[in-house]
Structures are given as C-alpha cells and as structure tokens.
Amino acid sequence: MTEPQPTSYREAYARLSRIAAELESGEADLDRVLPLLEDARAAYAQCRERIEAVRAVLAGDWADGEDGSDEDEE
Template structure:
C-alpha cells in the first residue's frame, strides 16, 4: 500500500502540489486508481493555500483598520477654495 505524501506546510509547497496534480490530471493519462488519491491530496493542499490566504487577508484588514481612509482626508479642502 503506497504511503500518503506528507501534507504541505507552506503556501509555496501547497501551490506546487496543486500545480503538479493539475498537470497530471490535465494530461488525461492519470490512472483511474490514482485519481481519488490525487483529489484527496489536492484537497489538503488547497486547504493549506486557503488558510494562508485568509490569514494574510485578516492581517491586512487589521492593518488597514488602523490606518486613516485616504478618501476621508480632512486636510484635502484645497479644492473647495478655488474661487479665491
């Protein structure tokens, strides 16, 4: 019985796994008995990618929450005094 590959731990590793699986499945030569293990491996890699993206999005949202909105800049009243 073949051993399951270790789950990727980084976004880059998971992306490589997904790319490799996509190429193998896209080639149309994947043995039917190999398709289910490939899909299971892809699901694990996808979850790693998704969790890393969500963590980054959360960190960026938190950072952006502490920054002033450039569209609400109160010092941008220069255009309002154009009649002088």
C-alpha cells in the same frame, strides 16, 4: 499512497500544480485519481488558510491606520 502534507504556501501551491498537470494530461490511472483529489483538497485548504490569514492581517492591522490619523504623534 499520499504525499506528506506541504508545510508552506509555496509547497502547497506547487503540489496543486503538479496534481492539476497530472489530471489534465489524461494519463492518471483511475485508481490514482481519488488519492490525487484528496491531496489536492488538503493542499488547497492549506493555501486558502494562509491567504485568509494574510487578508485578516491586512484588513485588521493596516485598516486601523488608514483614516489618516496617527495616534502616536501627540
């Protein structure tokens, strides 16, 4: 049974960390590996989406003001 999908970056990252620890321990039952990998893929996708959203905002909104001009100061 898979866990509910994390709703925040922090939750998704924590889920990835737990999965990695379980897989690295070598104690994960073979029948559990596929569900763990599916959960990891979903959590990774959520993290990546949030990171890309932040990058887009930083590249778009913040880059507009980096040329040194301030259009509001006339």
